[in-house]
Amino acid sequence: MFDPVGVGLTQSMDRPGGKATGVAGMVPAAAKVAFIRELLPAAHSIGILYHSGDSNALLEVRNFKQAASSTFTLIDLPIVMPEDLSTLPARLPPVLDALFLPIGRVVEENFASVAYYAEAANLPIITSHAPNVPSGALGALVANHYELGIACAVKASQILAGTQPGSIPVGIVDSPEIQLNAFVADNLGIKLPQALLTKATEVFE
Amino acid sequence: MLLTPQSVELLAPVGTWDVLEAAVTAGADAVYLGGKRFNMRLHRTDTNFDDEKLARAVKYAHAHNVRLYVTVNNLISEREIPGMREYLKLLNQIQPDSLIVQDLAILQLARDMNITVPLHASVMMNTHNEHSIKTLMDYGITRIVANRELTLTQLTLLKERTGIELEYFVHGDMCVAHSGQCYHSGIVFGQSSNRGRCLKPCRWPYQLVDTATGKTVTANDPGLYKLAMKDMCLYTALPQLIQAGVCSFKIEGRMRTADFVSRVVKIYRQAIDRYIADPTGYTLDMADWQELSDYRTRDFSTCYALGNPGASSIGYTGEREPRFFSQAVKEADITANTFLPTVIPKEFAASANRPRPQLAVRVACLDSLSSALQNGATVVYIGGEAFKPNKPWTLKDVETAISEAANYKAQVIVTTPRITMEREISEYEQLFKSLETIKPHGLMVSNSGMLRLAQQTADLPIQADFSINLFNHLTAAWLKANGARKATISLEATYEQIAELAQNSPLPLEMIVHGAIEAMVLDHCVPSAVLEGTAVHLCRDLCTEQHYSLLDSAGERHDLKIDQYCRNHILFAKDLCLLPHLPALMSAGINHYRIEGQHYPPELVGLITALYRTELDKLAAGGNYTFDKTCIDKLTAISPRALGIGTFRYRISR
Numbered sequence: 001m002f003d004p005v006g007v008g009l010t011q012s013m014d015r016p017g018g019k020a021t022g023v024a025g026m027v028p029a030a031a032k033v034a035f036i037r038e039l040l041p042a043a044h045s046i047g048i049l050y051h052s053g054d055s056n057a058l059l060e061v062r063n064f065k066q067a068a069s070s071t072f073t074l075i076d077l078p079i080v081m082p083e084d085l086s087t088l089p090a091r092l093p094p095v096l097d098a099l100f101l102p103i104g105r106v107v108e109e110n111f112a113s114v115a116y117y118a119e120a121a122n123l124p125i126i127t128s129h130a131p132n133v134p135s136g137a138l139g140a141l142v143a144n145h146y147e148l149g150i151a152c153a154v155k156a157s158q159i160l161a162g163t164q165p166g167s168i169p170v171g172i173v174d175s176p177e178i179q180l181n182a183f184v185a186d187n188l189g190i191k192l193p194q195a196l197l198t199k200a201t202e203v204f205e
Numbered sequence: 206m207l208l209t210p211q212s213v214e215l216l217a218p219v220g221t222w223d224v225l226e227a228a229v230t231a232g233a234d235a236v237y238l239g240g241k242r243f244n245m246r247l248h249r250t251d252t253n254f255d256d257e258k259l260a261r262a263v264k265y266a267h268a269h270n271v272r273l274y275v276t277v278n279n280l281i282s283e284r285e286i287p288g289m290r291e292y293l294k295l296l297n298q299i300q301p302d303s304l305i306v307q308d309l310a311i312l313q314l315a316r317d318m319n320i321t322v323p324l325h326a327s328v329m330m331n332t333h334n335e336h337s338i339k340t341l342m343d344y345g346i347t348r349i350v351a352n353r354e355l356t357l358t359q360l361t362l363l364k365e366r367t368g369i370e371l372e373y374f375v376h377g378d379m380c381v382a383h384s385g386q387c388y389h390s391g392i393v394f395g396q397s398s399n400r401g402r403c404l405k406p407c408r409w410p411y412q413l414v415d416t417a418t419g420k421t422v423t424a425n426d427p428g429l430y431k432l433a434m435k436d437m438c439l440y441t442a443l444p445q446l447i448q449a450g451v452c453s454f455k456i457e458g459r460m461r462t463a464d465f466v467s468r469v470v471k472i473y474r475q476a477i478d479r480y481i482a483d484p485t486g487y488t489l490d491m492a493d494w495q496e497l498s499d500y501r502t503r504d505f506s507t508c509y510a511l512g513n514p515g516a517s518s519i520g521y522t523g524e525r526e527p528r529f530f531s532q533a534v535k536e537a538d539i540t541a542n543t544f545l546p547t548v549i550p551k552e553f554a555a556s557a558n559r560p561r562p563q564l565a566v567r568v569a570c571l572d573s574l575s576s577a578l579q580n581g582a583t584v585v586y587i588g589g590e591a592f593k594p595n596k597p598w599t600l601k602d603v604e605t606a607i608s609e610a611a612n613y614k615a616q617v618i619v620t621t622p623r624i625t626m627e628r629e630i631s632e633y634e635q636l637f638k639s640l641e642t643i644k645p646h647g648l649m650v651s652n653s654g655m656l657r658l659a660q661q662t663a664d665l666p667i668q669a670d671f672s673i674n675l676f677n678h679l680t681a682a683w684l685k686a687n688g689a690r691k692a693t694i695s696l697e698a699t700y701e702q703i704a705e706l707a708q709n710s711p712l713p714l715e716m717i718v719h720g721a722i723e724a725m726v727l728d729h730c731v732p733s734a735v736l737e738g739t740a741v742h743l744c745r746d747l748c749t750e751q752h753y754s755l756l757d758s759a760g761e762r763h764d765l766k767i768d769q770y771c772r773n774h775i776l777f778a779k780d781l782c783l784l785p786h787l788p789a790l791m792s793a794g795i796n797h798y799r800i801e802g803q804h805y806p807p808e809l810v811g812l813i814t815a816l817y818r819t820e821l822d823k824l825a826a827g828g829n830y831t832f833d834k835t836c837i838d839k840l841t842a843i844s845p846r847a848l849g850i851g852t853f854r855y856r857i858s859r
Contacts (some may be wrong), residue, residue, distance in 0.1 A: 083533070086532045086759035086760075112396065
């Protein structure tokens, strides 16, 4: 679950209200902005590529814009249909330093086409979907689903001990993990910062 | 033959441990799965078994009297050979019930390493004739996963002629193109369907257009998803399937959930058991059929099992596609960045012992043949597929070609089609007989069965075409051991992979450097299905007057070339052109070059031949070589399709 409020499962993140609580798989936008800053210190202009029919994507775009607008120049790159990815190069602005992919099924699934064009344009991709990293993204800051499970179990035990679910705040990802792709970095001529390499959970070769 | 409960095996796909347990509990006789290395499902990191889990899975299956097969069905690159040796060693220790293999190199490795686990030929081997089967049996293959294009009648024939065990896909996701012969994903994305990484361009939306005008030809378009094969389901044809002599019923889907696998296995299990217990009293269980149907992913088709299904096998609307893996992209054009060594030696050892580079040209007609010869071709390829409106080569044409080539001291090699089922095999057996007196300079074969037939019945030098999928030197060694004197490098190999392969190859290797390249070959006829809703044999020769192309969402036009057997060959939007990269190829030791000229008019064949001949001779002469870039502009202007660089866009093909 990415957006429990958006889909009407809870009233708010802090006070769900109803009979459900848990952990949302959302990595805070501010953390993603800081990650991109550290990974690509020279980047100014970031394109946000997302499917405009995906409510999760729209939520993350909103959050990311709020968190990043003072750091980066953001360029909105919405697609309406999956096939719109076929003509991506025509829509990329002449000056762009990286692509950011918020969560969202259509872009994640068809990532190969995004990576294809990004590689030709020498453009690094920061994704929100871990499997896109070995497939050609430069990096991602993602939730560890095992840890989300543990955090959820803690809330379950609170409920079993008598706490009303509606009063247990919905958690979000507090210790996201870094994934990097060294092969892509090499092809792009980007030197991965040592600090990030040290912190990374996985570095694909 | 009387049926026993052992007559038929129900074989289930397994991607994770919970699916393994589910399949065994549901009544599978056997399961197949992949390890973390070398198999056809490498996209998802959460499926497949690591080495330790693989060993445990074998123990678990055997404890439950279930056989377990491990898929090792990838083409392997030169660099992957040591890893493959290690892996085979491990697999031989843990003793699954078979290894399902694709690369011919594995046959050689298994023999050299005394691997005692039985081998099965993967569907990726595209085994579709008795001669291929016999060759594979010589190498210890005990079972073939038959081509999905074969009908039950053809399967019976193969079984009777060879005695091999036949495994056939009975349920699940299908390819529209011939397995192991689809290069679309590999060449465009550098992610090969022959190496477990297919990005499914057959699931893209396409318009059917007139090649000449680019205008759509469908007044009532059934839908954009013109290559989107429905899911196979032979539940309703189980009696025919069992009586056909197929011994293993394979369910597709190593990325499926436990719930899905369990349901399908249970339903087939019950039907198979009921049929074997009482064949004459057997009836279809409508409730089970309804359940299969309710939980289907795509709509169902019996695909090729009962005959060419034509339009009925395509899900034109795309509504039930579970997911996509990519969207169409503009293919890399001639100006795209390449991954080539940064420093190429300027001198090419123009010593006397370096033979003049050979330049072969595949032509479609006698006019093109003359054109190629006049402009410096040293070898011409004739025969094989004749793409409409060209006519197949008659014996007289072949004779004319040979006498014409003699004037230039050039060689004429007679080629064979890529797909050779019993009709083509019989025709070529007769041709080989005729060639004893006509005497061309050699034969080029496209699959292991044709290699065997040529080797046994024709007294001519044999070479292997690209469709053999030569990706490593062990495959070249295998070809040599089976009678080939020359081989063609896989179209999916990148420069780095070619260079490594060339260094170790025991056979001279030919490299295709220019021409229209086929992305897919289909037994499904796209125009007749779209325009007439028919199967292939019912069409009114739609392709004699008009030519068709598929237009993708990136605006790329893929020309459809239809051969004399009505097979559809889908071309890449861009023709391969490696003219600027000949120095790199020369320095990698390649001395045999090929132009695929069968889709060009004679004048263009001549012009391209002359360009390559000139550059190759300049390079062979040594000294300072410079490439005149303006000839690319000239070529671009007169080519029927734009020019591209194929896999040279990538450092390695994954």
